[in-house]
Amino acid sequence: MSGHDSLARRLCQVSPYASRIEPLIGLIPEIMERNDQLRPIWTAWRQNATPDLTPRQYFARGQIKVLCDFVEYLYFASDAFARSARRGR
């Protein structure tokens, strides 16, 4: 597991969907780097000088909201969700 993956995993813990997107953790650093809104959050998190802080302690409320929306979006755009939604009623 790379250092970035570990950082991404900790960052995603802000969302109740964190466990559902576990297989996608490796993609998150690149996606956040590419996106204008997410890049500052990712950069700040990488440069976190006090690693003991959780994201909720480290970021402002508005940024936490963005992160939660991002993780929720990832789950409902994921293969896992699409596969389950295609099945059954």
Add this chain to the structure above:
Amino acid sequence: MTLRPKFCVIGTGAGGGILAYRLAKAGADVLVINSGGIPAQSEFQNELSPEQKGHFEIGPHTTFPVRPEICIVHPLLADARRRSSIECPREGGFHHYQIHHVNGLQNLWNGICLRYSEDDFANRNPYSEDCRWPISLGDLADHYSEVERLALVVGERNGLRQFPDGSFLAPRSARQIDRVFIDSNAGSLGPDLFFLENRKAVDLRPDSTQKCVACGNCGRGCRSGSVYKFSTHLLPEIRALRNFRLLEHTRAIKLTAVDCDNAEGFSISHVVAIDERAGRIVEIEADVVIVCAGAIESPRLLLNSFADDRSKAEQVGEFLQDSPRAVVGTSLFRLWFRPANEDRGYGDHILLGGQIKDSQGKRFPFVGQFWSDFTKVPYYLAEMPRLPRFLLETISRQVFKSTATLVLFSPAVPQRKNKVVLADGVDHFGQRQVRIDYETSEIEADHGRRLAALARRMLRKASGYIADDVGSPPGSGVHYAGTCRMAADPKGGVVNKDLKYFKSKNLYVCDGSVMPVLSEKHPTLTIMALAHRLAERLIKTYT
């Protein structure tokens, strides 16, 4: 390196592809140049999951929560900062989608093929006095038929004046969600509104190696190669011909003009191109040059070429148009808790058309497509109230399989002030970019509001639980036209009715830019028919 073909075709989109094919098949000596190469089929694996694609449709400018919006994200689209023909668009400005590869924008074409009607060619659009068709439907009818056969267009004959019939193969049948939509609305439509089977360039032939695999989303690049494009449908037939040559990764950067002594105007002596990979200059001395680079790139090439003598490029770039439209999305409640239907066909099986009134009581025509596919991008989340996780998941499952979107188009209102002009910035290859000045007219905005209201009404009748107006910023219609418009005389446009540049004896333009005014219908088939007509004329004149 200097090449000396009879014909030099610049671009392989809707116009250039047909033109190159027809000229090559007739035995003419044709050189085709195109920026970029033939995209690998792997670029179009739209059945690959978002995970496999890796970016989940999250682009650099996506904001969270993600709102429904028209934002086409695809790796083939030119990066505005590096390769685009236009300067970085300002916030809210005209967004130009551009693909620097063989097939051009047809790489992501949805495949809808509608003939323009007699009324369209008869210049009945009351807002287009400066932009008038100099040809009639009769001039194009046979060419429409030819390109419909080449592109394998499916559809049904309906006998409608607004949508002239063509040479169709049998379409796929309507899906469950299409029937829900039609049945809910059929009784409520007045005599001026009607449904018809979609007409699309989709290969449904059972024995074809590239037949449609019913993945439902032609507009994101066809995964099986069944939606028409030059590289999959025509190029294989002509590639081995000795009189045909395609130079990929070769971008035209300048046309060199030589003034003639007679009244025929100037002559193009050279096409100067750049080999994008090697960085070296390629010079082409052709008897005839046909620019088919699209309604933004073609004027850009002409404006760059004649920057020192603007009289050679009078009116070039003016009257830029994009189809005004309304896009409204929803989920049909009537399909909730029913088994998911895996048959997604070709996404939009049903067209609707007719006329409605604007806010002044004037009638205007429209056409719409009813689109449905599994929801790969969960735009709906932004509209959801805060819900417990299990409830959000349950609702999302239902939305996923019952998504419906209506896309309705109205005719453009051509304005001289909407234009492409040379900018100061340069692209990756040092060629001057263009700036797009564009303002949506009040009439178009009014039509858009009317169409959005109609779409919401129809979707609600079909049990749409919520109807989101997705919005349609300038440029997102991706029907670019008007910038080298054809006309009966030089005062009225840039090219004549045979698409010959008025001021030149051997320069032609053949792409969306020559269409003087956009009707409500999708323009691609008309561009292809114009290209076929031009090819026939060039064959007669020069070979």
